Amino acid sequence: MRLLRRLLPHPFLTLLLTLVWQLLVNDISLNSLLFGFFLGIVIPVVTMPYWPNRPKLRNIPMVVEYILVVLYDIVIANIAVARIVLFKPDAARNPAWVRIPLELRSPEAITVLAGTITMTPGTLSADLSAKGHSLLVHCLDTEDPDAVRDEIKQRYERRLKEIFE
Numbered sequence: 001m002r003l004l005r006r007l008l009p010h011p012f013l014t015l016l017l018t019l020v021w022q023l024l025v026n027d028i029s030l031n032s033l034l035f036g037f038f039l040g041i042v043i044p045v046v047t048m049p050y051w052p053n054r055p056k057l058r059n060i061p062m063v064v065e066y067i068l069v070v071l072y073d074i075v076i077a078n079i080a081v082a083r084i085v086l087f088k089p090d091a092a093r094n095p096a097w098v099r100i101p102l103e104l105r106s107p108e109a110i111t112v113l114a115g116t117i118t119m120t121p122g123t124l125s126a127d128l129s130a131k132g133h134s135l136l137v138h139c140l141d142t143e144d145p146d147a148v149r150d151e152i153k154q155r156y157e158r159r160l161k162e163i164f165e
Helices: 002-007 011-025 030-050 060-087 107-119 145-164
Strands: 096-101 123-128 134-139
Touching (some): 060 107, 096 145, 107 123, 107 134, 107 145, 134 145
Antiparallel strands (some): 096 134, 123 134
16 A cells, blocks of 8 residues: 555546646557556656645545536636627726635645636736735726625635635
């Protein structure tokens, strides 16, 4: 068991790297699969010293829910941004900076939240406070910055707390 833990310190990362390699190669063959698996084993082993306190995911079903919510929000936000860019005059746009107070304390959870906000069209994570207690987000167009803050906290931060903390 200990040898297996040393060979596969991050099994999900191994699977992810193998999958990413297959997608990059764009060819399903035994050679590309074996090389992807080789990379999936070697990269986590080599980078193991940089992961001393690996985060534990507390609620795996919530991870699936979070991914589905984010994918749905990305699709909806793409449509909303397309409407703003195509049909809303510049003078009518209301860009805003929104400060999101964070209840999250895990650096990994805060990183996932900031990445999620940035991946969602129309919003961008711009800064994290020195102590990690708030996140500064720029919105392309919003009538109510407080509603944006509340939505981010409800849709993303709440779920990330259940996943990481």
